[in-house]
Amino acid sequence: MIATVLLTRPVKQAERFAGALRDRFGATLPVLIAPKLEIIYDRVAAALALRGAGGVIFTSENGVEACIGADIPANLPAFCVGPRTAKAAGAAGFAAHMGPGDAAGLIATIAGLKCAQEAAPLVHLHGAHVTGNVSGALSAHGIPTRSAVVYDQRPCPISQQARRLLAGSAPVILPLFSPRSAKLLTGDLAVSQAPLWIAAISPAVAQAVNVHSAAELQIRVARHPDADEIIAEIAELLENGSFLEDGTSAG
Missing domain, CATH: 3.40.50 (Rossmann fold)
Structure with missing residues (x-):
């Protein structure tokens, strides 16, 4: 068959x-x-989260999509989980940095980047349902990072x-x-x-x-x-x- x-x-x-x-x-x-699952974007939350951020973290393309239409500062660094997300972030107007493909690897990558340390504070834009604590891990590495929910994944x-x-x-x-x-x-x-x-x-x-x-x-x-x-x-x-x-x- x-x-x-x-x-x-x-x-x-x-x-x-x-x-x-x-x-x-x-x-x-x-x-x-x-x-x-259906993705529901909160573009207002995304726009508010970008205020005061020296850089953003994306662990999915959905976080990038939530920012479409927001006022994105020129050359705002975006640290992205993998190539597809980095490509989307670049197209949206961010200065994209590509990670190795998983959240744990992205945390290690950001922690080792001088430009990330200089850009802080960072904000991790993510969905309502996540695995792990990216912002907490980076803050523990001495890179101040906050977290913002900018979309939901509804069943x-x-x-x-x-x-x-x-x-x-x-x-x-x-x-x-x-x-x-x-x-x-x-x-x-x-x-x-x-x-x-x-x-x-x-x-x-x-x-x-x-x-x-x-x-x-x-x-x-x-x-x-x-x-x-x-x-x-x-x-x-x-x-x-x-x-x-x-x-x-x-x-």
């Missing part, structure tokens, strides 16, 4: 990831977008089409990008009858998966916490468990 990739990320991120899947596998791999029900997919007999490939997303899907996955092939972005995400009813369960963890590695794990799942519609392998 042909596997379908089920994308439960917010719409913008899901559509971009679907495009990356098409680039890798072509149009033969079925993809269904059924968001479990929403997945589509009926997604529910039917999970209740079917064909394999479902489910990329997961955060522990919270994995936990929010617990109720949906609890009644899943389809074989589930999960590609988790980190061990913490894999540990948050709670599935008991699936006909088959495979969980693979990305070697590095980024979208390209998730796609690599999807390729492995396809290679081991299925083939694309035209009969060619995922490799």
Whole structure:
């Protein structure tokens, strides 16, 4: 049977990831977008948070998006978790500095940058649900940093089409990008009858998966916490468990 990739990320991120899947596998791999989260931006909070900041910290593109339309001072440094966020920050008018791809690495990078120390105080613009304490860690390193919530990640029900997919007999490939997303899907996955092939972005995400009813369960963890590695794990799942519609392998 042909596997379908089920994308439960917010719409913008899901559509971009679907495009990356098409680039890798072509149009033969079925993809269904059924968001479990909706991003709600607080642009007023973002504009207020920028006041008095010598630099900003972004651990996702959503923080950058919340600043669109705000009065961004020229050359305001933005310390970004990875390349995609740095690109978005640069396009928004910030002087972007790229981190290694994860929050812990970003903290270490900022702590070692003289320009970050000189720019302080910094402000970490983030969502209502975060893992870790970036501002606290940097303040402990002697770089005064405050924290501001500038968007929310609100749960929403997945589509009926997604529910039917999970209740079917064909394999479902489910990329997961955060522990919270994995936990929010617990109720949906609890009644899943389809074989589930999960590609988790980190061990913490894999540990948050709670599935008991699936006909088959495979969980693979990305070697590095980024979208390209998730796609690599999807390729492995396809290679081991299925083939694309035209009969060619995922490799």
